Amino acid sequence: MAKRAKSTMRATLIVKYLAPAAVLTAAAALAQSKSPARRANTTVLVQQFRTRANGYITWREKNVGRAPAPTNSPEKLDDARHELANKIRTARAGAKQGQIFTPEIADYFRKQISATLNGPHGNEVRQSLRHAEPVKMDLQINQSYPANVPLQSTPPTLLLNLPELPKGMEYRIIDRELVLRDSDANIIVDYIPDAFPADTE
Amino acid sequence: MISARNPAALVLALVAIAVAPLAAQSKSNLDVKLPLLKGSVRFAVIGDSGTGEKEQYEIAKQMEAYRQAVNFDFVIMLGDNIYGGHTPHDFARKFEVPYKPLLDAGVKFYASLGNHDDPKLEPLYKPFNMNGERYYTFKKGDVQFFALDSNYMDAQQLSWLEQNLRSSKAHWKICFFHHPLYNDGKMHGPDLDLRNQLSPLLKIYGVNVVFSGHEHAYERLKPVDNIYYFIQGDSGKLVRHDFHASDEMAKSFDRDRTFMIVEIAGENLYFQTISASGETVDSGELPRPAASVKAAETAR
Numbered sequence: 007m008a009k010r011a012k013s014t015m016r017a018t019l020i021v022k023y024l025a026p027a028a029v030l031t032a033a034a035a036l037a038q039s040k041s042p043a044r045r046a047n048t049t050v051l052v053q054q055f056r057t058r059a060n061g062y063i064t065w066r067e068k069n070v071g072r073a074p075a076p077t078n079s080p081e082k083l084d085d086a087r088h089e090l091a092n093k094i095r096t097a098r099a100g101a102k103q104g105q106i107f108t109p110e111i112a113d114y115f116r117k118q119i120s121a122t123l124n125g126p127h128g129n130e131v132r133q134s135l136r137h138a139e140p141v142k143m144d145l146q147i148n149q150s151y152p153a154n155v156p157l158q159s160t161p162p163t164l165l166l167n168l169p170e171l172p173k174g175m176e177y178r179i180i181d182r183e184l185v186l187r188d189s190d191a192n193i194i195v196d197y198i199p200d201a202f203p204a205d206t207e
Numbered sequence: 208m209i210s211a212r213n214p215a216a217l218v219l220a221l222v223a224i225a226v227a228p229l230a231a232q233s234k235s236n237l238d239v240k241l242p243l244l245k246g247s248v249r250f251a252v253i254g255d256s257g258t259g260e261k262e263q264y265e266i267a268k269q270m271e272a273y274r275q276a277v278n279f280d281f282v283i284m285l286g287d288n289i290y291g292g293h294t295p296h297d298f299a300r301k302f303e304v305p306y307k308p309l310l311d312a313g314v315k316f317y318a319s320l321g322n323h324d325d326p327k328l329e330p331l332y333k334p335f336n337m338n339g340e341r342y343y344t345f346k347k348g349d350v351q352f353f354a355l356d357s358n359y360m361d362a363q364q365l366s367w368l369e370q371n372l373r374s375s376k377a378h379w380k381i382c383f384f385h386h387p388l389y390n391d392g393k394m395h396g397p398d399l400d401l402r403n404q405l406s407p408l409l410k411i412y413g414v415n416v417v418f419s420g421h422e423h424a425y426e427r428l429k430p431v432d433n434i435y436y437f438i439q440g441d442s443g444k445l446v447r448h449d450f451h452a453s454d455e456m457a458k459s460f461d462r463d464r465t466f467m468i469v470e471i472a473g474e475n476l477y478f479q480t481i482s483a484s485g486e487t488v489d490s491g492e493l494p495r496p497a498a499s500v501k502a503a504e505t506a507r
Contacts, residue, residue, distance in 0.1 A: 078333045080298040087328065127403055134400035139322055154291045156322045159386065162360035162404040176326075176359060189327050 051114045052169050058106045059186070062195060063172045066188065070094050073174070073190040090191040095148045103147055106186060106196040115168065115184060115198055122167045123206060134161040135179070135206060142181045149194045151178075151187060182206065237276045240479040240490040247472035248348040249277055253442035254285030254385075254420025255321065257301035262464050263443040265483040267305035270466055271312075273481065277468055280314055282306075283352065285420030285439055286321025286385030288335070293325045298332065310334065317345065319354040321385040321420060326358065344371050350471050351377035355384035357401055357419075365404060372412035379471055379495065382409060383418040389431055390438050391453040392422035394446050409434055415495055416476065424449040424461035425480055427489060431455070433496035435476070442466050460488040 070093045074086040107115065122131055138159045143152065151157070158179050168177060171186075175195070178185040184201035185194055241249070251270055256263055273279070289301050306316070318335035319342075320326050330337040337343055341356040342364050353371065356364060372380065387395075388402040409417065410432040420440035424447075428436040441464050449461045463482040470477040480489040 073327060073339075074331060076331045076333050076337075076339050080293070080295040080328070080332060083328050083331055084293070084295060127400065130399035130403055134398050137395050137398060153293050153325070157326065157358060159322055159358040159398075161400040162365070163400050165359070165361040166404075170362065192325075192327065 048114060051111050054108070055106070055111045055114075055169055058108075058111075059169075059175055060172050062106065062188075063174050066094060066174075066191070070097055070191075087190075087192060091150055091193050094188070094191050094193050098148055101147050101195075103145075103196060103199070105147075107184075107198045112198045112201070116201055118167050119164065119184065119201055120203060122161075122164050123203065125163075127163045131161045131163050132206060134159070135202075138179075140179075140181070145180060145183060145185065145194060145197050147194060147196065150192050151194065153192075237272060237485075238487050239273070239276050240487060241277055241468060241470040241477045242472070243277065243470070244472040246348070247470045248350045249279040249468070249470045250347070251279050251282045252285065252383075252418055252437070252439050252467040252469060253282060254418070254439040255287040255423055255444045256284065256442035257287060257289040257323075258443040259290070259297070259300040259305075260443065262445070262483060263301070264305045266442050266464050266466050267309070269481055269483060269485060270306075271308040272485075273468055274309060274312060274314065277470075279468055281347065282309070282314060282316045283354070283383050283418065284316055284318040284335070285383055285418055286319050286357075287323040287420060287440075287444070288318050288321065288329060289325070290323045290443070293328050302334070317352065317354060319384050320356045320358055322358055326356065342367065344375075346377060348471070349378040351375045351380050353380070353382045353414075355382060355405075357384040357386040357398070360401060360404055365408070368405075369408055369412070372408060372414065375412075379416070379476070380412070380414045381416045381418070382414050385419060386421050387419035387436070387438050387440075388417065389428050389436050389455065390419070390422050390426055391428075391451045391456050391459070392424060392426070392438070392446075392449045393451060394449055395422050406432065416493075422446075422449065425459065425465045425488065426450070426456060427458040427480075428455050429457045430496060435493055435496075437467070437478075439465065439467055439480075458489045463488075 071090050074082060077083060122128065139156055141155055141158050143155065160177055160179055165177065171177065174188065174190045176187050176189050178187050182200050182202040183197045185197040188195050289297055291297065315336055316334060318329060318337055320329060326341055329335055330339050330341055341359065342354060344351060344353045353368065355368065386398040386401055388397055388406055390397050414434055416435045418437045418439060422438050422440045423444040424441050426438040443464065445464050447461050450459045460480065463484060465480050465482050465488060467478055467480045474495045476493045478491060479487055482488050
């Protein structure tokens with residue numbers, strides 16, 4: 007009971023002080039202005055996306071493996087990651103772009119991104135994107151993210167406006183694409199082409 | 208670690224030993240500004256260090272010289288700990304070899320992640336003391352440290368931070384992460400979106416000090432919301448002439464690489480910023496701000 011009360015207090019503080027961006031973004035405003043039918047459709051799309059993302063991690067952990075335990079040995083970490091990535095590449099050999107980000111889900115994400123960029127904190131998000139050492143590269147499903155290319159940081163307000171991901175998976179931005187990355191295996195699982203508008207910067 | 212599978216690391220280790228006398232000053236020549244009070248918490252700070260180049264090794268030598276004088280027993284790393292590739296050779300050349308004297312002396316390193324770091328491999332690398340996590344907390348004496356991943360500040364991390372700041376009973380609360388919330392550098396500048404999300408939490412829960420990197424120079428800012436902000440992004444990389452003139456700036460330095468040594472005792476934090484050539488470029492004594500004490504008590 008006390009735990010629940012504490013949790014409620016935390017939530018209150020987050021809403022009151024911490025995440026005004028999340029509460030007041032254009033995305034939220036748009037959601038409120040949508041008709042009940044459109045809101046229901048959005049809920050369905052988010053649920054579909056979560057099912058697919060969770061399904062990938064569950065499949066990978068069950069059939070391929072997990073990240074190793076902490077170790078003193080970079081060799082062991084390097085070997086474990088390569089092994090994990092190679093097994094995924096073999097097991098998902100036929101995977102194609104759009105298997106998790108279906109066209110309907112991708113459209114939902116594009117709208118969320120656009121609403122974030124045009125929302126009350128849009129300027130800060132754009133500035134954050136500009137300052138994050140943007141990267142450009144050709145993307146392929148099951149490709150390892152190059153070790154010598156920095157990972158562009160993802161603006162917090164944007165993350166707060168996208169569906170939560172299971173542990174072991176993260177969103178990353180590469181040029182105008184939004185990438186779903188298996189962080190344990192360093193594999194590109196899926197991506198949305200032109201997720202960010204051309205005038206983002 | 209240095210191993211038979213990684214003979215290049217052995218060669219690097221021998222090179223490091225050979226150049227050691229060139230950079231390190233003798234203990235008696237050091238200009239130590241810290242009071243070295245009994246029972247104090249002492250640590251070093253490095254940021255954007257992991258280049259594997261000569262300048263990183265020079266800073267590492269100065270750190271070892273000051274460790275012998277000051278006896279700090281841990282180092283916080285502000286990200287970009289390993290630039291470029293993350294092969295075993297990279298871990299050796301950019302971390303294990305330059306800091307070998309410190310590691311051999313039992314100094315612990317606590318890393319946070321920069322945009323050039325590998326957010327999975329590095330947390331699993333035991334010498335970085337991250338225990339497999341992108342963000343974590345640890346306590347030394349009456350000081351609690353919060354290492355954050357500013358590359359990916361998602362709802363889970365914000366919630367974790369709030370929960371841990373709220374429950375902390377530490378006298379001093381220190382956050383460290385890569386991207387600065389405030390900074391007058393020309394190269395990157397502050398991350399305003401990150402500031403929007405983080406600074407209310409830091410203020411409400413009485414965080415006293417924030418260390419960040421990313422900007423390849425040194426800057427100390429005048430307190431913002433009763434929080435002391437330091438930028439230390441030049442322990443390996445350096446960008447000269449990197450600052451705009453600013454009223455918020457208390458001190459800046461961009462002519463050489465630096466590291467910091469810090470001592471916390473009771474109500475005071477003492478700091479000293481030292482360049483690769485051994486020059487003290489900034490130092491001082493900062494009292495624990497009264498307002499942050501009040502904020503912490505109110506939040507509790």
